[in-house]
Amino acid sequence: MLKSIAVLTSGGDSPGMNAATRAVVRTAVFEGVKVWGIYNGYQGMIEDDIHELTSRSVSDIIQRGGTFLGTARSDEFRTEAGRKKALANLKSHNIEGLVIIGGDGSLTGGALLSKLGGMPIVGLPGTIDNDVWGTDYTIGADTAVNTILDAINKLRDTASSHRRIIVIEVMGRKSGWLAMMSGIAGGAEYILVPEAKFNIDQMCQDLKKSYTSGRRYSIIVVAEGAGSGIEIGKQIGTKTGIDTRVSVLGHIQRGGSPSVEDRLKASILGERAALAVISGVSNVVFGFNSGKVVSIDLFDSVNNTKTLDPELVRLARVLA
Numbered sequence: 001m002l003k004s005i006a007v008l009t010s011g012g013d014s015p016g017m018n019a020a021t022r023a024v025v026r027t028a029v030f031e032g033v034k035v036w037g038i039y040n041g042y043q044g045m046i047e048d049d050i051h052e053l054t055s056r057s058v059s060d061i062i063q064r065g066g067t068f069l070g071t072a073r074s075d076e077f078r079t080e081a082g083r084k085k086a087l088a089n090l091k092s093h094n095i096e097g098l099v100i101i102g103g104d105g106s107l108t109g110g111a112l113l114s115k116l117g118g119m120p121i122v123g124l125p126g127t128i129d130n131d132v133w134g135t136d137y138t139i140g141a142d143t144a145v146n147t148i149l150d151a152i153n154k155l156r157d158t159a160s161s162h163r164r165i166i167v168i169e170v171m172g173r174k175s176g177w178l179a180m181m182s183g184i185a186g187g188a189e190y191i192l193v194p195e196a197k198f199n200i201d202q203m204c205q206d207l208k209k210s211y212t213s214g215r216r217y218s219i220i221v222v223a224e225g226a227g228s229g230i231e232i233g234k235q236i237g238t239k240t241g242i243d244t245r246v247s248v249l250g251h252i253q254r255g256g257s258p259s260v261e262d263r264l265k266a267s268i269l270g271e272r273a274a275l276a277v278i279s280g281v282s283n284v285v286f287g288f289n290s291g292k293v294v295s296i297d298l299f300d301s302v303n304n305t306k307t308l309d310p311e312l313v314r315l316a317r318v319l320a
C-alpha cells in the first residue's frame, strides 16, 4: 500500500473534474494516505507547483465547473526531458502514485510518463468530448451536452418566429459526439460531424424544397471539426436564399455547474482511482460501460480511437 499519492487535472477543463478530484482526495484521507495536488496540469508538475491537500482543501467544490487545481497545455511535457523533470519533482515530495484526470492527450502523456517507470499511474477520462476509447462516459460530457441543448432550445424559439435557418457550431475538433447527442435531443434537421460525409449542395436543395412546402425554420448543428459554422452558414444562406444565422457557442460549453450524472460518476470514479493507485495498480483508466464501472488498459485506451456510434448517425438521418 502506498503512503503518498498525487492528483492532477490536464487538458481542457470539464465540469465534474472538481468532483473527481474531491473524491480522490477524500478517499486518500479516509485511507490514511497523504495526498498532493499538482496545480496547472503537466506544466505545474514540471514547475513543481505541487502542494499537499487535506479534506478541507476540497470543500465547497463539488458544485463548481472548471477545476480548482487549474489546468494547462504543456509543450515541455511532450519532450522526454520535460517528463523526466516532472517525475523528479514528484519523487522529491516522496509521491509514490499518480491519478491523472484528463482527455485523450493527457492520458497519452500519462502513458509516456509511465514508460519512464517509477510509480503507478491511474487515469480518469475528463473531457467534454466523450472521445476516450474504452469508456462510453467521460467526466463533463453530460453537463456540456445539456448546456448545448439549452442553447438549441432557445435558438429554436427565435428561429421559428422569424422563419430562419439557424446554424449552431459546437465543440468537437475530432469527435462529433457533442453535436450528435445534442442535435438528436434538440430535434436538429441536420447534424454535421467530422466522422460522416455530408453534401452541402444536396442539403441546400432539400432545405429550399422543404421551405417551399411550408417549413418555418431549420436547426443545423455543426461540430467544429466538420467545418466552420460561419462558413457553412454563409454557403447555406447564399445557396438557399433563406435568411440564415449562425451561433458559435464557444467556451460557454465548458462551464457551468456539473449535472447529477457528472457529479455522481466523477465521485465514483475518483474513489476507484484512488483505491487502485493506493494499492499499487498501474496503467489503467477507469470509466463506465453500460452503466457499470470498467477498468481499461491505459495503453489500449490511448492507442485506439473511439468512433461515433453509427446507430446514432443513422437515427439522426431518420428523425431529421
Ligand code: ATP
Binding pocket: 010, 011, 012, 013, 042, 072, 073, 074, 075, 077, 078, 079, 102, 103, 104, 105, 106, 107, 108, 109, 110, 112, 126, 127, 128, 129
Ligand atoms: P481535451 O479532450 O479536453 O482536449 P486533452 O487531455 O485531450 O483534453 P490535450 O491538449 O490533447 O488535451 O493534452 C493535454 C496535455 O497533455 C498537453 O498539453 C501535453 O502536455 C500532454 N500531452 C498530450 N499529448 C501528448 C503526447 N503525445 N505526448 C506527451 N504529452 C502529451
